[in-house]
Amino acid sequence: MTAARAPRPGPVAGPMDLDALITDPETRIVVCCGAGGVGKTTTSAALALAAAEAGRTVVVLTIDPARRLAQSLGLVELDNEPRRVDVPGASGELHAMMLDMKRTFDDVVVAHSTPERAEQILANPFYQSLSSSFAGTQEYMAMEKLGQLRASDRWDLIIVDTPPSRSALDFLDAPNRMSRFLDGTMIRLLTAPSRTGFKIASAGFMFFSRIISKILGGQLLRDISAFVAALDTMFGGFRERATATYELLRRPGTWFVVVATPEPDALREASYFVDRLSAEEMPLAGLVVNRTHPPATTALSATRAEGAAEEVLEAGGPGADLAAAALRVHAERMLLATREQHLADRFTSAHPEVAVRTVPAAAGDVHDLDGLRGMAEALTGADGDTPTGTPRTRVLPARRR
Template sequence: MTTTVRGSETEDNPGGPAPEASGGPALGGVPLLETDPLVDDPATRIIVCCGSGGVGKTTTAAALGVRAAERGRKAVVLTIDPARRLAQSMGIASLDNTPRQVDGIRGEGRLHAMMLDMKRTFDEIVEAHADPERARAILENPFYQSLSAGFAGTQEYMAMEKLGQLRARDEWDLIIVDTPPSRSALDFLDAPKRLGSFLDGRFIKMLMAPAKIGGRAGLKFLNVGMSMMTGTLDKLMGAQLLRDVQTFVAAMDTMFGGFRTRADATYRLLQAPGTAFLVVAAPERDALREAAYFVERLAAKDMPLAGLVLNRVHGSGAAGLSAERAIAAAENLDESRIVDQMYGQAGTRTPDCGSPTAEGEQDQGQHESAQRAHHEDHADHSEPDHSDHADHGDHTDHPEHADHEGPNHTPYESARSAGEPDAAEVLAAGLLRLHAERMQVIAREQRTRDRFTALHPEVPVAEVAALPGDVHDLAGLRAIGERLAAGGPNPV
């Protein structure tokens, strides 16, 4: 019923992958992810934030960067595709491929931020590894231009490449990486291999030297097949495209080795002890399903997972009052008001005896009001359709909720004209319905979380309470960093 600190529960999961957090307090059996020890530890050199789109991954990366810098680290945040607002919130009009210092960081540390420009990064690699003439031939090749701007894995690959570069520069002691919003962001991890296998592939080799393959094998069949195939490809893509590819591959040939070597080195870097992966999610079904998938993939690839950051978690300062009781109480108020209006009197009323409002329950509820609702007992939510129930009731009570363009017709306002004495009751009923909605949100979030926890009870979790609005400035990022560091439930 309370926020239990049950160390034994953590010990029950000796396989827990995060040594940083295994000593932390546990929440209802789920170990708490403590981000401050993680960013404070000088051994932590790379933090990778991964997760599905729309869960606040980039914001988490930026907030961690601010937090780490203000705790003394020399940090750099590598974002992939930030919203303009996020760049602005770090005081940088637009982020580009060069790390820019973020002003306003308190203390000894410092923070840089940059946004990956995959084409620019690719171009730089070409320029660095080929003589000027060859580099120009590559950069001007139409096939290269298409590859560098849009190959399904280019962004992921270039993020890895950039990470390797930043690490090699040794100007920062902590690199925080935001991963691309790929279908499954772990394409990030597969990208180097994919590009590598592509460039080493049979098809490319064949394009380079078709005669050799067919000829050496001495098989007439293959020769027939080959000419048929090149003929088809010519027809399909246009002969010029095939020539572009051949020219490109020839020009890139000398660079292949370098590509693969660096990709392999970065991959090993990610498996090293100095790296920590954070899976970011929101307490929603799809986001948590994706998070579970990430956790499994990271484990399969021996990547060190530090824990789950759960953004936009709702809480309530009155968690002891359940949704049902709040709605029943609101209905009491509605009924008594109707009775008043019918009889034109404001006499004594007795609440509906059917409503579950025993004093004892109240007491207990109030005691816990500082706790999070979901640490309350679950009996309230065990009937599968209770929240639907309440939901429907709510909608029928306020059919006008969808009419947003019209004038405000909240129940409070429509009743205000009906007479002052009623206003407080209507207002109270509104507050109760609002609370019921909040409690339903909390219950729903808890159910989706329970599914994740059942699959991965060992994964430490840090919760970040939902904010009503978006982040606009460094102070906003700092506030998120504080919530992240607290990690546990903050009653809102």
């Protein structure tokens, strides 16, 4: 009887080289995604700064309505147009912007319809509500803005900072959502009169409109019908552009970077993003585990540090209390690092093919270019170039077998 063969191990990822990624002229789009509060905005800005200092012309687009990106780049505010960031000594250029959902929608309407039709659409009450708060509009407009930026020859590299939730990847659904919306029964009924003429509108449609008028109100139904009729000629363009941008995200030259912190919830979200990107066949660069706490030295274990602290206190003498306190701080840091490494190892066991880069927590909030440079160094530095020699793929050195 032949012994069963052990299953072959899957591919194991090497170190994630973000420096090579952002300086490669073939890289044109980098999308940072992850759960809220993990540092996606700072990661996006740091990568953009590093790319600009390496000579590239970069624009970083945030879809997060928070103002952290503007503050860290030394700008008072960001809006829907790229703003130049003054980076002394940089051989490239850095620009930043924040998605304005309604203004982007307005720009699309103006660009893809006649002046008269655009005026009708922009003045329509239903459109004003749709462009400001309708579910899915933000994600679709993010696709529109990304497509506009990529179509321009102005940018070598576009870095996208996504919203702080699972909706960070909802823009991948924008083409399908738009198609479902445009092909839906409600839209086809509402556009039927505009396409065939009110004279031949069916009795069924008239009955339907009376029922909907009672539910929505006659004025709202008229606003919706007028909006759909005015927008009818633009529907094909909406779908085509969203689909083209979606395909752009799957082509060579685009990379996704998932960002997490060494916490169970954040790493669970990271697993969701990795699985979703894999299902969509999107190119994944790897996982950034942000805000880790590596110890100053790995030569002294937590147990030995605690024992040494007790011995120092028993021996007494000048500075004993201070030395014992320092040893206990080191012991706590080793325990924290061990916990973080354990969580990272669990992720790696589930996703051995995903490259990982750990980034130590900053001493304070990153709020200026110097702080971003420090984070950029942690993101793009050589894998083994750390104070303790521990590879940047890990919080602690790997155990010897």
